[in-house]
Amino acid sequence: MALISVKNLSKIYETDGAETVGLKNVDLIINEGEFVAIVGPSGSGKSTLLQVLGCLDRPTSGEYMLDGKNLQDYNDKELAEVRNKKMGFVFQQFNLLPRQSVLENIKLPLIYAGINEPERTRVAQEMVDLVELQDRADFFTTKLSGGQKQRVAIARALANNPKIIFADEPTGSLDSKSGEIILNFLQALNDKGHTIVLVTHESYVADSAKRIIHIRDGNIEKDEPVINRRIISKEGFKR
């Protein structure tokens, strides 16, 4: 079933009267349970595509259906709710709040979802367990290593049990070992049914997905399944 369906999607940036094309007439369908890697050189429009798909930015034109709903008519508040309930985000720079504990960071989407204590703590604790950071739950995020930070980010992205997880270069700031752990988590989440959309410019990261979309100059250049998929660990989650 099509979770994401975009038709004729364009995004044009205008700065000081000069137009820059971000996306040009993109058609794309992503089904539930897919693990899609979007790759392309820098400036190709892959990040723009992720932003539009993640409802962080509105397209200039075109149609975007998410989970059977046409998002064009949604106002800012409704889009915020879509991001909150249906999407999870993992960023290259982790984007955790400093001077707040791991648990508090994971609670953020729950707060905006209107979930109250003690349910909030219960869910956050569950997420901490999932990414195996039990012994760091009360640490300030500034005290964590890069890999641990990204695991907190994944836990945060999962807090509201979203259908899709958008990951923007999730391994870009990590050493290869930590990166593998993160990719392992993403594969395990995908195995559990979450749809994953990942932006990367590294082919070994893209090879851990099931499908690769090549973007160039705002267009989909190539859309192909991964033939020899790299499975990081057959075990998935340890628990």
Next chain:
Amino acid sequence: MQFKDTLKISVKGLSTHRGRSLLTILGIVIGITSITLVNAIGDSAKSMILSEVEGLGSNNVFILPGKQPTGPSDFGGSILNNSLTNRDLESLNKKSNVPDALDVAPIVFGPVVASRESEIYSTMVIGTSPEIFNIYGLGIDQGEMFTADDVTQASDNVVIGKKVADQLFGQSDVIGEKIKFKDNNFRVIGLLQEKGQSPFVNFDEVILAPYTTAQQHVLGFRYIQRIAITATSPEAIDGMIKDIEATLRDNHNITDPKDDDFYVTTMKDLANSVSTVTDILTILLGSVAGISLVVGGVGIMNIMLVSVTERTREIGLRKALGATNGDILKQFLTEAVILTVLGGITGIIFGVGLSYLATVAANRIWGLNFPFTIPISGIILGVTVSTAIGFIFGIYPARQASKRSPMDALRYE
């Protein structure tokens, strides 16, 4: 999203930048401190003056020459007016004219330099009649008061205040001694009991003389500057004023009250005008302090705008995670209001503390009976104003914050 959560997030946001938050509220602290201080001292001054006015007795009325002043510029005129005469005094003293008058005392006054041997003292002579003792509640410490005969004869007998005695005689006995002013010798027949400050006059620092003596030998004029009258009871005051007005109009051949060349003022009038003056002063000084609050508010707006720019990524992230524009607006507005309210509370504490010190200092240095009052109105004003400033100057930065795009979370520094 619940307000409790907004509050928690805002407090977290502020405590992350503790040093900056402290600096930000400094302007508000100073503004609220000065407003509280001005209010507290205004309240204290008012209650001090009012208690003194009331101490004079609510049965007293004063007749002054000239037209009833309607503005500050009229006051000077009334002092120079010479419409009240000794004849008026005689008429008012007649029971048939003003039956409710218990005591009637004329008052003439002027500055003199009194001397005794080599000692000199700049003071004031008050020419009056013995009834002044009842009206002002004065007492004799040594000797005696001059009598009605002294008034009739314009004798050179005077009664002096405690401070005058101290300055001119030191420790030695004063009764029967001579003092000199305006080239005339006067005999001290009495020493007043120490009384401290009364409204508009400190009897410890004056020389009391028969008003006839004062008119003829000291001041050199024949009119009367004030007439003080005590009514038999507070209820009799209104009727007595009518009698006084009728008597004086008759004396002055006035038919239309508009042409009155005198006016009667009661202690209540006096208390009211004192209140008005201190209120005006409080408002005036308070508005000056208010300007510093506006400056403080602009400071908060400035810092909040910087903060919004600096925290672009945080705002973007919160939006990516599902915060609505309203959530972000509330967060930053709450931060601003918390800052100003904290500044307000700190300012109130400083203001009350400083006004306490000020009353202690005033009492120690000038020997005033300056009461310390907790300025309730100042506190309420301070809290209200600081909250309002938080909203007024916080709304713009908060709106700027709420307009940030969630995409900002993805931008790399």
